[in-house]
Amino acid sequence: MTEPKTKVLLSREEIAQKVKHLAGEVSRDYSGKTPLLICVLKGAVVFLSDLMRFLDIPVEIDFMAVSSYGKSTHTSGVVRILKDLEGSIEGKDVIIIEDIVDTGLTLDYLRENLLSRNPRSLKIAALLDKPERRKVQIEPDYRGFYIPDEFVVGYGLDFNEKYRNLPHISVLLEFE
Ligand code: IMP
Numbered sequence: 001m002t003e004p005k006t007k008v009l010l011s012r013e014e015i016a017q018k019v020k021h022l023a024g025e026v027s028r029d030y031s032g033k034t035p036l037l038i039c040v041l042k043g044a045v046v047f048l049s050d051l052m053r054f055l056d057i058p059v060e061i062d063f064m065a066v067s068s069y070g071k072s073t074h075t076s077g078v079v080r081i082l083k084d085l086e087g088s089i090e091g092k093d094v095i096i097i098e099d100i101v102d103t104g105l106t107l108d109y110l111r112e113n114l115l116s117r118n119p120r121s122l123k124i125a126a127l128l129d130k131p132e133r134r135k136v137q138i139e140p141d142y143r144g145f146y147i148p149d150e151f152v153v154g155y156g157l158d159f160n161e162k163y164r165n166l167p168h169i170s171v172l173l174e175f176e
Pocket residue numbers: 043068069075098099100101102103104105106107150151152153157158159
């Protein structure tokens with residue numbers, strides 16, 4: 001198999017600078033609190049691990065996995081919980097940590113699902129936002145970058161489970 005062509009969209013330096021900036025906002029907004037960061041597996045794992053190390057407030061973390069794209073680059077619109085949280089979120093200040101908002105279906109589902117568990121507050125942090133593809137009205141409270149409607153990989157994001165380990169974010173130019 002020949003390797004697909006990729007083109008760097010966001011360098012590791014640009015990402016680090018942005019994540020640090022977002023962490024500053026979160027630290028300020030949650031000063032005196034201990035938010036629970038809920039990482040949406042698997043794509044957000046790199047974002048979470050970088051973001052949490054730039055925070056200067058105490059945090060808790062938990063993980064959730066939902067089905068999204070499966071093995072294709074097109075969303076099915078069906079969201080399913082593959083792995084649920086370890087603990088209760090009742091009365092907690094929750095921040096969903098997500099890699100990218102595309103159609104918004106995943107986050108819309110997650111938001112409703114988590115709100116039904118009675119957190120004290122619920123916010124969304126997404127590193128990337130592809131606004132052109134939105135199908136439901138949802139806006140992250142903390143947003144890293146707006147990106148064009150192209151399929152990206154790296155910094156946690158995959159194509160068929162590959163490229164998650166790239167330190168930068170690249171556009172996949174040829175695939176399938
Ligand atoms: P949504 O439900 O359409 O907003 O899709 C969100 C999920 O689809 C994200 O959490 C990603 O896992 C995946 N996704 C969306 N766009 C891309 C992309 O460009 N590259 C890799 N994964 C993506």
